[in-house]
Amino acid sequence: MHELTFEGASERIDKWLTMKFPYSRSFFHHILERGGVLLNGKPAKKSAKLKTGDEISIDNLERYLSPVILEEAPLIEIPILRETSDYLIINKPKGVLSHPNSIWDVGEPSVVGFLYHHYKQLPSIGSFIRAGLLHRLDKDTDGLMIIAKTERGLQHFKTLFKEKSESETLEQKDQVPLKKWYRATCEISEGGNKFLKQIEGKLPFIISEEVKAKVPNTVPKLGITQIEKIEKKPDGKLQIFLQIFTGRTHQIRYHLSSHGLPIYGDYLYGREAEIPMQLTAYQLEFKDLDGEMMRISI
Structure with a gap:
């Protein structure tokens, strides 16, 4: 939790926060909408104007930049058709994202959210927002997906996908x-x-x-x-x-x-x-x- 006191000419809280921290205004809009910023003890609106002496309390920003934010993902069930120590084969339902498009979308049902609630620390090719994923399906496409549970599994399937992508001819x-x-x-x-x-x-x-x-x-x-x-x-x-x-x-x-x-x-x-x-x-x-x-x- 960050505790700050405002001093100076009146300023919108969302703009002021971007000058205090190295994050965008849209990032703070997300936190403000979730009640993560208090102004004099009450949830602040993004358009709130600050005046000298105002007390600002800010939720732990790292929470929005780490896998912990996936706690907000809906708890859903996805059928697992095969599970080994290194990988899963799941049957993704229609209407479920493969992964949130950004941290703003974690409230939508997603494969990554499902995996976080059931497996927590899965390897990722990119950021935690894609943990476990080797490929994706569109939201309204249902069906089979391969999920990596371990670094060993990630590297195995990553190699196969890369070989498929880099092969030059159809025969290859x-x-x-x-x-x-x-x-x-x-x-x-x-x-x-x-x-x-x-x-x-x-x-x-x-x-x-x-x-x-x-x-x-x-x-x-x-x-x-x-x-x-x-x-x-x-x-x-x-x-x-x-x-x-x-x-x-x-x-x-x-x-x-x-x-x-x-x-x-x-x-x-x-x-x-x-x-x-x-x-x-x-x-x-x-x-x-x-x-x-x-x-x-x-």
């Missing part, structure tokens, strides 16, 4: 013992029937095209998606089974939409529906730490 990528399959329920929009005729009798069909994700500051990158099977559903929609050889942001969503087959419920690349986006990571195949090939499906 296919030889890496790490594969991910998805199934998507798709609508047929303008251009979709033409594309279906183009690939008829040619499955598996490779889409090797740039992905231009609808996210801030996106940089187009080559994505490789393989359509393996297409089934017609009674309601006229298609169920498409795919394997990915690259892991670009929104890769499957972008590739299918750009060929007239937007995923049902995808508000960003198709249209909104009464149900969440129908995309599932349904199968994983990988070499585990003992050299055994594992295949897990849902």
